[in-house]
Amino acid sequence: MPARRPFARLLPACFAILLLAGCAGQAVREPAPLRGAALDREVERLMQAAHVPGLALAVIEDGRVVHLKAYGARDLEQRLPLTTDTVMYGASITKGQFAYAVMSLVESGRLDLDRPIAQYLPKPLPEYEKYADLAGDERWRKLTPRMLLSHTPGFANFRFFTPEGGYDPNGKLRFHFEPGTRYAYSGEGINLMQFVIEVGLGIDVAELMQRQVYDRFGMTRTSLVWREDFAANLAIGYDPQNKPLGHKKRGAVRAAGSMDTSIADQAAFLAGLARGEGLSAASKAELLRPQIAIDSVQQFPTLLTDATQDNRGIALSAALGWLTYREPQGQAWAKGGHDDGTNNLALCVADGRRCMVILSNSSNAEGLFKYLADATLGPTCLPWFWNGYIPYDHPEWREPAARAQPHPACAPLPRP
Template sequence: MSKLLYCAIFCSSLLSQTSFATDSAQHQVQQVAQNLLPRVQLEGQKYQPVDLQTRLQETHLPGLSLAVIKDGKVVWAEGFGIADKKQNRKVTTETLFQAGSISKPVAALAVLKLAQDGKVDLDADVNQYLTSWKVPTNEFTKANPVTLRQLMTHTSGLTQHGFPGYVRGSKIPTDVEVLMGKGNTDLVTVDTLPDKAWRYSGGGYTVMELLVADVTKMPFEEYVQQAILTPLGMHNSTYAQPLPKTLWSKASAAFDDKGEQVEGDWHVYPEQAAAGLWTTPVDLAKYIMAVQQAYAGNTVGPITPELAKQMLEVHHDVWGLGPELEQREQGLVFTHGGKNKGFSNRFEAFVEKDEGMVLMSNGDSASTVFGELRIAISEHYGWNFIRSKKITAITLPEARAKQLEGLYAYEKDHQFKMKITREGTRFNVLDMARDNLMAFVATEEDTLIELEGGADVTIETNDKGEISAVIWRGLYRFERI
């Protein structure tokens, strides 16, 4: 990375302390962090509030950083725990985390900016812009060419869900090598008709990344820095991969689900648009507030009102042009999660209210703490992003419980599988694509509820009364195989 780009990123530092909050909010937010309760609570059981530091220790999560937006301002930002055990370095509000898939909605702004400037058409065949590689032509692309709009909404038919990253010091492939299957993932290709179904695709965002570089004649990270990050004041953010040595002292290490620091401290992600952003919760809060202000009619940096409204229009299922969109009682919410090796993150914000939150962590075990902290923050500010769920567990009849065990595959793409096993009256569901094991209990004969996250699974039976499929959160049907 050039010295000029480095200076643009980090010469103006935003914060140096571990935390900040408005004076009136300081005592209240401390109470939030000291009163965490489980997201899912079983009827008949009593739960005592636990403080955040205790929960970090109990869940083997070394560190966490957050930012809370209220009335268009960051009213609370704080770092908790350890950023690097080898160096005994603490998490601060300036600690850099890998954003994982939160890289995608920020990267999508680069494409929307190019479209706004008349450089690309969101509904044109991407191959007319790609010069260093082309989406392979086949029966599906001949019928429906791949477009930028499809890439941003995960409807392009392109393969490759996510990326595992590379140990620091190992050979790092180029974008073209990644797309050709010459890295540690498979060839990226279209294997279903574009614009007909939603399927999450990091491979699609890597195509988008390459297109940005081809159109601008600039490295992806430099264009995004110049066109998006710097104009938004995101001075503690970069898509540079590998992370320059001069920034290592600001970066958090990554930790596994046992709290052990990973080999090489963190992985390198050449798939920058899909997973390569290094940032902080405060910087992501700037992105959020800019989108909110633009949607309200005020141009902020590169984000015009027209761009914001286009970005936040609901497309397939619950997706906008970059972020996920969810309709709640208090209004439309834009959100996204992010998961890299040893990093877990989430942001959620209202579209028409200047409020939201960003959570970033340096561990694979963050889901439980995130759920509890999101509930505590939401309840404190009167938001309905997430609520605790009280449930009554039942015991399924033995025959039905036994029949529920087995292997299931997503009906639109059998590479995504889940395996259900029993442990007493509980059911363990393994998301095999993400290697994520979740515990469920039955609340009705056709309903399971996840104990940590509260997600529901509906059991589907055929005319013979046999279990034929399970439906995840009412959206994704996994058929028995």
């Protein structure tokens, strides 16, 4: 490993003391979050440095949107500006909002988080064509909604991914570990939860999301499938070299990530979640509480078993559809979204009193997430290395060797 990273082995004791009490009893003055023109300048500076064509940002304080702005272009070739109503691909932030909608079914008594899914389905899961690969493995009977929503079913992210993170177009769905025993991010699990709701409960997930989320929060530019009225103000995705990738017009509902949306809509949802609207206090607490501790070195590839204690100090855990952890500001929860030409992040800290959400049309935007989180919310313990949010000016952390010595949570970000 590069010589400039020896501190990565020194973390546990002093960081815990520094964060929670202050080393040697000395208070640490934290820089104030940026707002107004100062925040605009910082966003624009970072976008230029990291070659991000378009980025939209919202900041929420005490359940109220205090900053809502779009920066850069939605279409470089046509020189069209990104706006707060521009439709962008939401990717996996869909999962967090799906989990919110699922909790409404739990609250109404339609669904029990700990009841095996076998009790909801009219026939055994392997008898459905989509899940025929599980025939002969009775572990599917152990699966519960809690396991599916907390990414502990034992599946790969998607069946066509190998354990090493490669692509196998002929991959079959199978269990890679005993359900409920450890965390491994799984879009397959989320989509199976959708299947259980639709087939077992007879509830259309698109209608559920429309009623419980989009209509509730006035999200008029959001849908789980493509709508033709989106075309007039649509973001084009860009690869790391700013080559245009277009925008996929998704025609099938996928709870794991088919949502198109706008920054204005995402700000409305996150502000509503922070206020606790639409769910009882108990249901919101269950949605966001730690379900299982996470000790993996990085989130992807999902099935690698390399472990670390670097995130133990912040109690990094899976919630239901969300990630959660603790920091000096209080409990934090987050949900990211990633695809070619799309990087997004919703993050709340201080027990939900301060939040931000980022939507981008760039494969480069994740390199800004740690800096933007600190700029908008104050210094945070966002586990950027675990998430793969490698800062744009630290490319060496993308090298495979970095996995052998991961960056500790809440460690000062090393300067290049």
